[in-house]
Amino acid sequence: MESEPAVTGVPSPEFGLLARVQAALPSLSPSMAKIARLLLGNPELPLTLSITELADRAGTSPPTVTRFCRQLGYGGYVPLRVGVAADLGRSDAQTEFVHELGRTFDPDESSTALLKTLRLSHINSIQAAADLIALDDFETAAGAIAASPRVDIYGVAGSATVAHSLHDRLYRIGVHTHSWSEVHHGLMSASLLQLGSTAIAISNSGRTSEVVEMLAAARDTGATTVAMTSDPHSPLAELADTHLRTSPPDQFFSAGGIAAQTVQMFACNVLYMLVAKATYTRTQEALALSAAVIDNHNNPRRRQQS
Missing domain, CATH: 1.10.10.10 (Winged helix-like DNA-binding domain superfamily/Winged helix DNA-binding domain)
Structure with missing residues (x-):
């Protein structure tokens, strides 16, 4: 031996x-x-x-x-x-997941067992995402977004929800952002990007053809390209100037597949916070202005007085 x-x-x-x-x-x-x-x-x-x-x-x-x-x-x-x-030697939850890893959806399981499986899958997915985040890459992407006159975000199907959520966050802190889940609109927008703009493409597999096509169109304009995928060797990752890695388990109709969107949202939140950090003064001003106008809208009496 x-x-x-x-x-x-x-x-x-x-x-x-x-x-x-x-x-x-x-x-x-x-x-x-x-x-x-x-x-x-x-x-x-x-x-x-x-x-x-x-x-x-x-x-x-x-x-x-x-x-x-x-x-x-x-x-x-x-x-x-x-x-x-x-x-x-990490947490009890992580140790417990070692025995649950790879469990897929079983229609005969009790609701309690399904809840346990889903909880453990999300815990593991978030832990994996945090472990695999390369902050240098996220900071590079955040810097490009902070300096961009315009940002496009592409995502279809499940990733469309994530793309729209990232758009909402960035837009509220003063980033000129558009999100696209329909390929024709996305391609038109991508073709109008200019040097200095940034395009972000979100796809768990990195192989969604519509998303790959939109990011390729953005790259052809000279825009800075960012891909958020779980596979650094995917077509989408290879197109991008910067790849932001996520790492959800990849199982069909499983708790891991459901948790993929949670991991994407986690990565988007990290990116958002880094952009806010890089544009702190502008972020504070934008949040204050948007909060004030929404508060005024939600208070009819105050709106009448003004």
Whole structure:
């Protein structure tokens, strides 16, 4: 059996193992994907198995395990083991989710069980999103938005709700923003963007053809392009100047699929707060003005006096 050095110290990576594996899985080689799927179902295995034993369990080789660790951002198998220990020592909710991970919708479950599954899925999704957020990329996108004379936001189907919500937030703090969920209108708007404008495209998969087409049209005008997806290797991410990563579990008709929109909203809220931070004075003035006019509208007596 291959000996492993003692696990000492805590490495510096910011992202948890499960979040890293979920994000990397679409781009992994078949042999590395075997390791990923094994760890998604049994994340505690590195604590009890040597690198050779883990390779045997996954049906691959120790060098492949080492490459897998480095692909996820760990220096090797030992740092990955320490990362697993840190992950399993998080909150009770996170530990509980290890046993629920991958559960899909079951019509025979009780309402209490469904609520538990949904709650745990959302908890894990938000944790994964927070772990995987690259603040440098979010700050870059926020800076572009803050300096833009005009911002387009594209999203269709479920992502349309997220796009409209981000539009409402940014518009209220003085950002000249439009959101588009209909491809013809979106393409027309994208074609009229100018250098210095910013276009944001939202798609969980990064493969929604209408959203890809709208962002491509915006890029052709010279606008700064931002993609918000869970897959950094998707067509949408590859089109963008800046990619903002989210990491919801990707399961059809599952709690993870429902939680995808929650993760997108979380990422949009982070982006909104960074834009507000970058334009603090303008934000304060815009919020005060909009609050005053809405308050006046909601108070008929005050409106008559004025």
